[in-house]
Amino acid sequence: MLKIRKFIQERDEEDWVRVWNAAFKEYDDMRQITVEEFRIFEKAPEFDPEGRYIAEFNKEPVGIIHAYVDKLRKEKKGFIRSFGVIPEFRGKGIEEKLVEIALKELKRRGMETVQAWAADSRKDRISLWESLGFRLIRKFSLxxxxxxxxxxxxxxxxxxxxxxxxxxxxxxxxxxxxxxxxxxxxxxxxxxxxxxxxxxxxxxxxxxxxxxxxxxxxxxxxxxxxxxxxxxxxxxxxxxxxxxxxxxxxxxxxxxxxxxxxxxxxxxxxxxxxxxxxxxxxxxxxxxxxxxxxxxxxxxxxxxxxxxxxxxx
Structure with missing residues (x-):
C-alpha cells in the first residue's frame, strides 16, 4: 500500500539518504551521500526545510521529492528537487503521486510557476513532465x-x-x-x-x-x-x-x-x-x-x- 507523508526533520534523514542513494546511483556524476553530509547540506543558508515528502510502499521508504521554495528569490518560482524513486518501484504510479503532492504544495505556498529537471537518458522522466504539461525551456551540458x-x-x-x-x-x-x-x-x-x-x-x-x-x-x-x-x-x-x-x-x-x-x-x-x-x-x-x-x-x-x-x- 502506498503512502505519501511529510518529511520530519531530525527523524527522517536516514530514510531520505537511503532512498536518495538508491535513486541517484545510476548518475555517473553523482555519488552516495551520508546522513552527516545531508545534515550539513540542510544547514546551507538558502536551504528550504519545508516541502519534503517521502513515499512509503508497505511502510518501506521508496521515493522522495522536495517542493522547494527559494526564500531569496523575488519571483514566485518554485522548484522540484531531489525527486527520486528506487528503480524497482518505478512505473507503479509513485512518481505521479509525488509530483501531484509537490505541485499542490508549491501552489499552496504562493508559487506561480515551477521548474523541474531530467537527465536526457531518463526517457520515463521526460515523458512524465511532458504528460503533466511541462515544457522544455533549457538544456545544460556536463x-x-x-x-x-x-x-x-x-x-x-x-x-x-x-x-x-x-x-x-x-x-x-x-x-x-x-x-x-x-x-x-x-x-x-x-x-x-x-x-x-x-x-x-x-x-x-x-x-x-x-x-x-x-x-x-x-x-x-x-x-x-x-x-x-x-x-x-x-x-x-x-x-x-x-x-x-x-x-x-x-x-x-x-x-x-x-x-x-x-x-x-x-x-x-x-x-x-x-x-x-x-x-x-x-x-x-x-x-x-x-x-x-x-x-x-x-x-x-x-x-x-x-x-x-x-x-x-
Whole structure:
C-alpha cells in the first residue's frame, strides 16, 4: 500500500539518504551521500526545510521529492528537487503521486510557476513532465576533458595577474561574492547570492573539501575568478581521479579579451598538479557569454545533457 507523508526533520534523514542513494546511483556524476553530509547540506543558508515528502510502499521508504521554495528569490518560482524513486518501484504510479503532492504544495505556498529537471537518458522522466504539461525551456551540458596535456598559446591573456583567494579572508570572500553576482546577473535563473552562501560553499561544503580559487586582475582591477575542487569520496567511489571546475566568471566589460581562457588554463593546471587525470564542469547550453565555445576551445567535450522543464501553476 502506498503512502505519501511529510518529511520530519531530525527523524527522517536516514530514510531520505537511503532512498536518495538508491535513486541517484545510476548518475555517473553523482555519488552516495551520508546522513552527516545531508545534515550539513540542510544547514546551507538558502536551504528550504519545508516541502519534503517521502513515499512509503508497505511502510518501506521508496521515493522522495522536495517542493522547494527559494526564500531569496523575488519571483514566485518554485522548484522540484531531489525527486527520486528506487528503480524497482518505478512505473507503479509513485512518481505521479509525488509530483501531484509537490505541485499542490508549491501552489499552496504562493508559487506561480515551477521548474523541474531530467537527465536526457531518463526517457520515463521526460515523458512524465511532458504528460503533466511541462515544457522544455533549457538544456545544460556536463562536459569533460582529460588532463594529460594542458594547452597554451590559444588566446590566453598574458597581461592578467592571477591571485590566490584566501578562504579565511573576509575581504576576499566579499570580493568573490560581488564578482559572482556581477558576472551572472544577466544569466538564466539568476538571483543575487548572499555572502553567507559564498562562505558556506567555500568553508563548509560537505562534498568539495579541497578547493582552490583564483582572482584575475587586469589593469589593477578584479575582473574575474575561477574555482576548482576535488570530491575525494566521489573519486574513491568511482575509482577515478576527477576534478571539477566549480565556477568561473568574467565581468562583462572584460569578456572576449582572453581572460576567461587564462583563468581556465590555470584551473586545469591546478587540478593536474593535484594528481587529477580528468576534469568535469556543467554549463548552460544557452549561456549568454557563449561559455561552451571557451570550454570546447580548451578541450572539453559534452558527456551528457540535463533538461530543465517549466509549468505554470
Amino acid at each position: 562536459m569533460i576533458r582529460d588532463l594529460d596535456a594542458i594547452p597554451s598559446g590559444i588566446g590566453e591573456n598574458e597581461k592578467v595577474i592571477l591571485k590566490n583567494l584566501d578562504k579565511d579572508s573576509e575581504e576576499d570572500l566579499k570580493m568573490l561574492n560581488w564578482l559572482d553576482n556581477e558576472c551572472f546577473k544577466d544569466h538564466f535563473n539568476y538571483r543575487p547570492g548572499t555572502l553567507a552562501q559564498t562562505i558556506y560553499f567555500l568553508q563548509k561544503n560537505p562534498f568539495f573539501k579541497i578547493q582552490e580559487w583564483f582572482f584575475s586582475l587586469y589593469e589593477g582591477k578584479h575582473v574575474g575568478y575561477i574555482g576548482v575542487g576535488i570530491d575525494e569520496k566521489y573519486n574513491a567511489e568511482r575509482t577515478v581521479k576527477c576534478g571539477w571546475v566549480l565556477d568561473i566568471g568574467v565581468l562583462k566589460p572584460y569578456r572576449r579579451k582572453g581572460i576567461g581562457t587564462r583563468l581556465m588554463l590555470q584551473g586545469l593546471q591546478t587540478l593536474k598538479d593535484k594528481g587529477m587525470t580528468t576534469v568535469m564542469l556543467g554549463v548552460d547550453d544557452f549561456n549568454v557569454t557563449k561559455a561552451m565555445e571557451l570550454y570546447k576551445k580548451v578541450g572539453f567535450k559534452v558527456k551528457k545533457k540535463d533538461l530543465t522543464y517549466e509549468k505554470d501553476l
